Amino acid sequence: MRETASSRTAPSLKLAFTFALREMRSGLSGFYIFLACITLGVAAIGGVNSVANAVSAGIYSQGQSILGGDLRFQLNQREVDVQERAFLESKGRVAVSANMRSMARLPNGSDQSLVELKAVDGAYPLYGSLVTTPAGDDKTLFGEVNGVYGAAVAQVLLDRLNLKLGDQVLVGGAKFELRAVIGNEPDLLSDGFGFAPRMMVSLQGLEAAGLVQPGSLVEHSYKLALPAGTDEAALTAIRDEAKEKFPQAGWSIRGRTNAAPSLSANIERFSQFLTLVGLTALIVGGVGVANAVRAYIDGKRGVIATFKSLGAPGWFVIAVYLSQILMIALVGIAIGLVLAAIIPYVAGYALQSVLPIAAKGGFYPGALAWAALFGFLTTLAFAILPLGRARDVPATALFREQGFEQRGWPKPAYIIAAAAVIAVLCALAIYFSYDRRIATIFIGAVAFSFLVLRGVSVFVQWLARRAPRVRSTALRLAIGNIHRPGALTPSVVLSLGLGLTLLVTLGLIDGSLRQQLAGNLPERAPNFFFVDIQSRQVDEFKGVLQKSAPNGKIVSAPMLRGRIIALNGTDVTKMTIAPEGAWVLRGDRGITYAKSVPENSALTKGEWWPADYSGEPLVSFSAEEATNLGLKVGDTVTVNVLGRNVTARIANLRQLQWESLAINFVMVFSPNTFAGAPHAWLATLTDPTSTPQEEAAVMRNVTQAFPAVTTVRVKDAITIANELVGQLAVAIRAAASVALIASILVLGGALAAGNRARVHDAVVLKTLGATRRTLIKAFSLEYMLLGLSTAIFALLAGSAAAWYVVVRVMTLPAYFQPEVAVMTVIIALVLTVGFGLAGTWRILGQKAAPILRNL
Structure with a gap:
């Protein structure tokens, strides 16, 4: 009975797998860098997502406490009424x-020192x-003893004012x-980040201080x-x-399952960044996979030639070595998954005092499966092309020639297959990202970088x-x-x-951020912000301020707090808003009114209302934020202020100078909108010539004359922000170093893959009279x-990318730091020369006779 094609295929696949297992008995020689690349990428992706899941699970499980x-139920600038x-x-x-x-003042x-004051009742x-x-x-x-209330404070406040327990401070009156x-x-965590030390008192103590007045910036929370x-x-x-019973209450309602939305959102954003960095490391490691496969197949050219001489079809060769590669990849994936599973427990131990990580760790199969899938697809994508080259080389060429370096591109079928796997990899990364737009840009940039780096190597x-x-x-x-056939140039430049x-x-x-925070920003920014100035005190306050700083410039504006609840009549909770505009709708915003265009802003569309305007409520909206929210002149915005919904029509758009840190508002209303509404004022004092002693005065x-007014020294806030940026930069660089480690591994793999050609070159040159010193010098x-x-290239490309992020995204001036350039050159030279010489040192010691006999 005649055999069908399918009946012959099954035994052949089994035979191919048998041969693959037999060849693997010799060990994993040549694949250690392959394993390291896959392990690193899988561990990074699996570990990051596991930690993110652990934090999310911790927030969920500890939601009531958080x-x-x-x-x-949270309200700004007002308390609940009797019915509420x-x-x-x-x-x-x-x-x-x-x-x-x-x-808080002595x-x-x-x-004196700024404090984050929290007043609680007996049920807290x-x-x-x-x-x-x-x-x-x-x-x-917190109880009262002889007219003095108690307080619990953060240690940093004691240190800042040189106080000890038992000492007294004045807050308000x-x-x-x-x-x-x-x-x-x-x-x-649910209260959000604060710039000042915490001070906790009782509600009775807060009332005695007299700080809560009409228009004061106070958040009232009612927890059930x-x-x-x-x-x-x-x-x-x-x-x-x-919401149904009190449609105009204006309260923000949060449940235990969403106890810390800002923290959750930041964790998701940071985990996305780290996941993309891990994916970059994995893709860079894919180059190492390709190098390892190419070198391995090159070393097996005699075996492949024997297979083909005995009549084995091309797909049989592919099956044998693809089976080996995938089995080795599974080993790397398994090691990476073990490391990824351990990372949440390590993070839980290290961060337990900062973040609510569930059970100080946790096992998350979904995150690990996600990492394993990425590792498998990366291996498959980068192994197809070198295997495709081996399949199409005839047996005679394998016996005659040294390897596959100059075989060109394989058949289109292999290129299409590799491209399809990479497309699936990228699609999955984008689809499951927190911000798909950023993920798309990131992956597009990596793909573009591959093309550009290939062009750089050719150049x-x-x-x-x-x-x-x-x-x-x-x-x-x-x-x-550098330019000979089989040169290391493409591999080194890419890795x-x-x-x-x-x-x-x-x-x-x-x-650039540090330069802005430490250099230019303090020079342009006001010296002080003053908040919670009562309307009846504005003129008197300006008088005291002018007397204390006669050369200073004083700018003031009325301020209320309002939350956007609808755009063009549509509830914002039912709208899908781009991430760059969502912050405007998150919580309450500072709002104001004005008769004329405020300083630090310029109209871009529409017209300003007359000074004596008395028609329907109008609002001027920030142009950039309006674009992000999809708003234009003529649209309506509904804002809840002090328990009342106010709908205003957008009369114009303004371009703001946020980087000046001057008084800026996303929304400026026509004065008639809030006629009679209780509100406070804020003011700024700008005096570039003032000394620290004058600022202290x-x-x-101000604190002695107006104890209820909150004074914020801008330089202190900038210092705290600078410290946070520094800590974040260290964390991000540490995470990004994963990609550099992958690059180093790939570099080592590329050099190892080229060792066979280097051995022959070194032997031939030594035979022709070259000394070891000459060869070392040449290789160096x-x-x-x-x-x-x-x-x-890294300097040019990195400078362009940094300029785009700083200037276009952050809208800040960009600065070039020479020390970054110098450090980049040093790192590149140390890595290439160090790894290059480490890999070629053994080659230079090879005896000529055995090599020459096999040429």
Whole structure:
């Protein structure tokens, strides 16, 4: 009976797999860098996503403690009314707190500090524990004794004002005794980031201080502890009922499953960045996979020739070696998954005091499966092309020639297959990203970088080919090695190029931000911001300020807080907004009114209203933010202010100068919009010539004359921001170094893959009279030239990328840092020369006779 094609294929595949297993008995020689590349990429992707999942799970599992309740209702600049309070109390136990910024000053008036003031009632906390040193209950910590209220503070406030427990400070019009140091505040994460030290007092103490006045910037939070067993459906029902019964309350409602949305969003953004960096490392490692496969197949040319001479079809050769490669890849993936599974536990131990990581770690199969899939697809994508070249080489050519270096491109079928796998890899990365636009740009940039780096290597070889003849034998050999057939130039430029470009880009962005924060920004920014100036005090306040700083420029503006609830009549919670514009809709925004165009802004579209305008409410919107929200002149914006919904029509758009740190508002309304509404004022003082002593005198005079006014020294805020940028830059560079490590591994693999050709070159040259010293010098010069070329490209490409991010995205001036350029060149040269000589040292010791006999 005649065999069909399918009946012959199955045994042949089994036979191919058998041969693959037999050949692997000799070990993994030549594949260690292959394994390292796959392991590194899989561990990075799996570990990052596992940590992100652990944090998300921690926020979810500890949601009650982080939020301080099952539900939180937050209002700005007003408290709940009687009906609203009755509604909340009908659902469960209620804890009330108030957050605002204020000034804590020494009784003798010699010093003061900005504080994040949090006032709580006796029910606080509903969940979790407030940990203080020494420990105490509500009465012990915050109760009144002889007219003095108690306070618990962060240690940094004691250090800043040189105080100790038992000392007293003035806040507003009341005295507070510092009775404890805060060790753990259970709902700190849900309150958001604060620039100033924490100070906790009672609601009675806050009332005695007299800080809460009409228009004061204070957040009132009402946290509910619901009956045990209340599920998510019940939470949603309460939320919906609150919106239905009190449509104009203007409160922000958050549940325990979304206890810290800003933290969750930042974790997702950072994990996306790290995932993309890990994917970059994996793709860079794919080049190492291709090099390893090419070198391995080159070493098996005799075996392949034997297979083909005995009649084995081309697909059989592919099956044998693809089976080996995938099995080895599975080993690397398995090692990477083990490391990825361990990373959340390490992160949990290191970050347990900062982030709520579930169970100090956790095992997340989804994240690991995601990393394994990426590792498998990367291996497959980069192994197809070198295997395709081997398939189409005839047996006679395999016996005659040395290898596959100059075989050109394989058949279109292999190119299409590799491109399809890479497309699937990129599509998955984009589809599951937090921000698909950024992921698309990132992957597009990596793909473009591959093409550009390939062009750079061709250009370097072209220059070497046309270089004038030099007298130095070593230099002549080095230049020849750069452009000869099978040269290392493409591999070295590609492997180092991506990693160095990424580091240069991050370094220049970091440098520009630091220059802006430490240099130019303080020079242009105001010296002080003053908040919560009462309307009746504005003129008197300006008088005190002018007397304290006669050369200073004072700018003031009325300010209220409002939350955008609808655009063109559509509820913003039901709209899909681009990430770059979503921040405008997140929480309350500062808003103002004005008769004329404010300073630091210029109209781009529309017209300003007359000074005596009295028609329908109008608003001037920031042009950039309007574009991000899809708004134009004539559209409507509905804002909830003090429990009242106000709908205004956009009359014009303005271009703002956010980088000046002057008074700027996304929304400026016509004055008639808020006629009669209680509000406070804010002001800035700008005096570039003032000394630290004069600034201290301004703070002292203002605080003593107006204890309820909050004074923010801009230089202090910039210093804190600079420290945060520095810490973030270190973290990002550490993460990005994963890509550089992958580049180093690929570089080592590329050099190892070219060792066979180097052995023959070295033997032939030594036979012709070349000394070891000459060869070492030639190889060193070759590696130095390649490293220098790659560093120059990294500087150009990294500078362009950094300029785009800083100027176009951040809208800040860009600065070039020479130290980044020097460091890049040094890293490139050390890596290329060091790895190059390490790989070729053994080659130079090869005996000539065995090699010459096999030529």
